Amino acid sequence: MRKLVLVALLLMGITAMAQEKNRKEGRRQMGDFTPEQMATLQTKRMTLALDLTADQQSKLQEMFTKNAAERKAKMEAHKARRESWESLSDDEKFALQNERLDNQIAHKKEMKAILDDTQYAKWEKMRAKRGKNAKGKERQHRAQKK
Structure with missing residues (x-):
């Protein structure tokens, strides 16, 4: 009986690990898309959810393409900084957070x-x-790290 329970727990653990790997691979694949491809997918998702007109679709496509290109450039800069072991000062962190919030405000205005x-x-x-x-996933991720 003990062996049976042990085998069942082992199988459940293997299954859970395999599913986690698949989720991570899906996120990595999005990074391989060009900014135009990401913008197209985002526009189509919005069209399905909000029933957009053709004019709205074209405006969103332009906005998403511009945002995706900027985001991709920032990701590359972040990756280069991380590989060189360069850490940010408090002023640099503040500037990055301030810029991110400004971008969110501008995005919200454009969407409106x-x-x-x-x-x-x-x-x-x-x-x-x-x-x-x-936020829930972030808490879960932090709990797993500990």
Whole structure:
């Protein structure tokens, strides 16, 4: 009986590890896309969720392409800094966080200009839901590190 329980626990552990690997691979594959491809996918997801017009789609496509290119460049800079073991000073950290928040404010204004009121309300609701999920996953990730 003990051996049976031990084998069952071992199989459950192996299954859980295999599933975690697949989730991480999916995220890595998104990094391989070009900014245009990422923007196209993002625009199509928004179109499905918010029933966008063709004009709204083209405006969002431009905005997402620009944002994806900037994000990709920042990721490369971050990766280079991380590989060189260079850490940021407090002033640099403040500047990066300030820039990130400014970008979020600008993004929100652009979205408000492109979407109508009902679409914008739905988009806000989607953002809030996604933010809650991200915070939960972050806590989970921190707990696993300890």
